[in-house]
Amino acid sequence: MNLKQLSEKLGLSQTTVSRALNGFPEVSESTRERVRRAAEVNQYRPNLMAKSLATGRAMAIAHIIPVFSKNDVVNPIFSEFVAGASQTYTEHGYELILTVADQKDEEKIYRSLAAKRAVDGFFVHSPLSIEPRLELLTDIGLPFVVHGRVSETTLPYSWIDMNNNSAFKQATELLLDMGHQRIGLINGPETLNFGELRRQGYETALLARGIELDSSLVYSAALPEQLGFNATKELLASANPPSAIIASSYIVALGVRRAISLAGLKIKKDVSVVIHDDVLSYFDNGGSEPQFTATRSSVREAGVRGAQMLLDIIDEPDRAPLTQLLEAQLIIGASTGPA
Amino acid sequence: MNLKQLSEKLGLSQTTVSRALNGFPEVSESTRERVRRAAEVNQYRPNLMAKSLATGRAMAIAHIIPVFSKNDVVNPIFSEFVAGASQTYTEHGYELILTVADQKDEEKIYRSLAAKRAVDGFFVHSPLSIEPRLELLTDIGLPFVVHGRVSETTLPYSWIDMNNNSAFKQATELLLDMGHQRIGLINGPETLNFGELRRQGYETALLARGIELDSSLVYSAALPEQLGFNATKELLASANPPSAIIASSYIVALGVRRAISLAGLKIKKDVSVVIHDDVLSYFDNGGSEPQFTATRSSVREAGVRGAQMLLDIIDEPDRAPLTQLLEAQLIIGASTGPA
DNA sequence: GTGAAAGCGCTAACAA
DNA sequence: TTGTTAGCGCTTTCAC
Numbered sequence: 001m002n003l004k005q006l007s008e009k010l011g012l013s014q015t016t017v018s019r020a021l022n023g024f025p026e027v028s029e030s031t032r033e034r035v036r037r038a039a040e041v042n043q044y045r046p047n048l049m050a051k052s053l054a055t056g057r058a059m060a061i062a063h064i065i066p067v068f069s070k071n072d073v074v075n076p077i078f079s080e081f082v083a084g085a086s087q088t089y090t091e092h093g094y095e096l097i098l099t100v101a102d103q104k105d106e107e108k109i110y111r112s113l114a115a116k117r118a119v120d121g122f123f124v125h126s127p128l129s130i131e132p133r134l135e136l137l138t139d140i141g142l143p144f145v146v147h148g149r150v151s152e153t154t155l156p157y158s159w160i161d162m163n164n165n166s167a168f169k170q171a172t173e174l175l176l177d178m179g180h181q182r183i184g185l186i187n188g189p190e191t192l193n194f195g196e197l198r199r200q201g202y203e204t205a206l207l208a209r210g211i212e213l214d215s216s217l218v219y220s221a222a223l224p225e226q227l228g229f230n231a232t233k234e235l236l237a238s239a240n241p242p243s244a245i246i247a248s249s250y251i252v253a254l255g256v257r258r259a260i261s262l263a264g265l266k267i268k269k270d271v272s273v274v275i276h277d278d279v280l281s282y283f284d285n286g287g288s289e290p291q292f293t294a295t296r297s298s299v300r301e302a303g304v305r306g307a308q309m310l311l312d313i314i315d316e317p318d319r320a321p322l323t324q325l326l327e328a329q330l331i332i333g334a335s336t337g338p339a
Numbered sequence: 340m341n342l343k344q345l346s347e348k349l350g351l352s353q354t355t356v357s358r359a360l361n362g363f364p365e366v367s368e369s370t371r372e373r374v375r376r377a378a379e380v381n382q383y384r385p386n387l388m389a390k391s392l393a394t395g396r397a398m399a400i401a402h403i404i405p406v407f408s409k410n411d412v413v414n415p416i417f418s419e420f421v422a423g424a425s426q427t428y429t430e431h432g433y434e435l436i437l438t439v440a441d442q443k444d445e446e447k448i449y450r451s452l453a454a455k456r457a458v459d460g461f462f463v464h465s466p467l468s469i470e471p472r473l474e475l476l477t478d479i480g481l482p483f484v485v486h487g488r489v490s491e492t493t494l495p496y497s498w499i500d501m502n503n504n505s506a507f508k509q510a511t512e513l514l515l516d517m518g519h520q521r522i523g524l525i526n527g528p529e530t531l532n533f534g535e536l537r538r539q540g541y542e543t544a545l546l547a548r549g550i551e552l553d554s555s556l557v558y559s560a561a562l563p564e565q566l567g568f569n570a571t572k573e574l575l576a577s578a579n580p581p582s583a584i585i586a587s588s589y590i591v592a593l594g595v596r597r598a599i600s601l602a603g604l605k606i607k608k609d610v611s612v613v614i615h616d617d618v619l620s621y622f623d624n625g626g627s628e629p630q631f632t633a634t635r636s637s638v639r640e641a642g643v644r645g646a647q648m649l650l651d652i653i654d655e656p657d658r659a660p661l662t663q664l665l666e667a668q669l670i671i672g673a674s675t676g677p678a
Numbered sequence: 679g680t681g682a683a684a685g686c687g688c689t690a691a692c693a694a
Numbered sequence: 695t696t697g698t699t700a701g702c703g704c705t706t707t708c709a710c
């Protein structure tokens with residue numbers, strides 16, 4: 001059933017029916033009600049393409065997830081973030097267009113989506129510290145929000161991010177408070193902004209206590225599961241092994257656990273920091289439950305809020321860039337001191 | 340730049356330009372080349388909405404991911420599957436519309452997307468053993484492919500799935516061959532088809548060796564990480580604990596590992612079965628690398644192929660339903676016998 | 679408060 | 695081989 005058929009059935013013009021359904025003020029309440037009811041009964045849904053063509057709004061947002069190599073695993077936090085965003089879009093009548101693209105194809109994809117008029121805005125994931133997409137998107141001219149931040153730029157842009165720096169600072173401080181002096185860090189790639197910030201937080205905390213930085217305690221790379229495993233194995237086998245390890249992601253933590261268990265060491269306590277779904281610190285495990293559910297739902301919440309920001313920008317394109325820094329929560333159990 | 344402007348620039352009609360660009364045969368090669376070049380130079384991209392309105396094809400596929408409760412974690416395998424599908428769609432000029440929806444809203448979403456003419460087909464995820472969406476989608480009439488299978492139905496439908504049954508049968512046989520007699524199974528929800536099939540595979544293997552089924556060795560539920568941890572703790576604490584445990588998913592396996600490590604047991608060998616990204620069996624870990632990369636990329640491949648199936652069906656809607664059963668690969672290290 | 683008509687940008691009969 | 699024309703289904707001026 002389309003507008004024409006519905007309006008004929010009602011003995012009204014398309015105009016009036018359209019106005020009634022879209023809440024225009026000049027329609028009488030009685031007609032509006034009659035139209036509403038008929039639309040309901042006949043399950044009338046405006047054709048999205050026709051509507052978009054007429055209004056110039058695609059009613060869709062694109063999320064572009066970059067993968068950095070052919071077999072790069074898609075970070076599970078995207079699922080949660082996107083799940084949250086999807087919820088917001090659905091509530092506002094928008095669709096979420098998802099494209100998982102090799103990093104080298106990204107520019108083409110952004111441009112193509114914009115030129116085709118297929119979307120009203122973009123969500124940018126996995127920002128680099130130096131981020132060429134910022135210029136690209138500013139050039140394209142459609143609204144966008146970055147999931148994360150870009151450290152080196154003078155371009156204004158909107159973003160939503162967890163406070164990675166402070167979270168890692170806190171996690172490190174916590175370990176220091178418990179008496180640990182040698183703390184390993186297995187970080188994500190430091191060309192990505194969050195990796196840079198996390199390392200900064202870690203170093204800030206150590207330096208504040210007068211502890212010298214020891215680069216042999218820090219690993220940083222992609223390939224997270226293997227990295228976690230190998231790095232931990234090396235750390236534990238070294239002459240002067242750390243008594244605690246901070247793992248920068250859920251996946252890395254898997255490898256850490258496996259290596260610790262293999263070494264015959266017992267984890268006496270897990271400490272989790274809620275940054276996305278990442279589990280940060282491993283040591284002294286007394287058997288407490290990691291808070292995966294809680295952490296996952298915090299990413300989803302970030303997706304909900306980020307999407308809301310983007311829709312706000314679309315509605316009012318000339319406002320100044322919006323930003324949101326979400327404070328990470330430390331989830332900890334009782335301290336038992338160093339192993 | 341739109342068609343009209345481009346055609347005026349070229350001194351041709353819109354029709355000719357359109358035909359040249361869309362590969363219609365009646366255009367002379369010289370004009371076609373001239374048009375192509377101009378389109379390239381001017382970065383012309385047909386307006387998607389206008390094109391869709393004119394052709395009646397949305398050039399988009401919807402993937403609807405159900406979540407079963409508010410804080411239900413989105414299974415990471417979806418990321419990979421969707422990543423693979425995205426790749427196929429991009430190559431064919433389709434967009435992927437992703438909606439993560441509470442299960443109770445699903446019907447509304449399918450119907451709405453179809454009624455709005457926003458998509459040309461659906462991908463159905465997380466099928467139940469008894470699946471109401473099958474009837475719904477048959478009623479809606481748009482092409483669809485199920486990621487997984489539905490056991491109880493007479494409706495014809497297309498699907499792509501891993502052979503869960505045979506994979507779990509093989510995994511169980513492998514453990515049996517190594518001398519294990521008491522084998523735990525921590526399964527996903529058995530109302531979901533894959534859970535049902537996995538249990539069947541496990542039981543088939545045991546029965547074939549004349550081993551009696553012991554329901555106290557089998558757990559089945561959602562909440563995978565906690566389930567894995569709690570179930571393993573119980574299993575290990577029981578009077579007659581298993582010497583090997585089959586974990587039905589990556590997330591469950593996390594919990595299993597944690598519980599094993601806490602119990603002071605050493606995992607001597609991991610056995611992984613490549614079904615999506617799931618890690619199935621835990622015991623006797625000698626330190627071999629789990630093949631996460633390989634397993635993840637196999638899900639992605641399933642996404643690539645599944646999307647291709649759906650596009651094929653869209654191109655030729657009257658063909659019989661297509662199906663693909665992908666055989667799971669066992670990835671194992673050397674056997675060391677029971678713990 | 680309601681309607682007629684033009685137009686969004688493209689495709690596809692039908693003509694030439 | 696190319697062009698003319700009529701839609702696709704909706705929104706939006708403009709007129710009544």
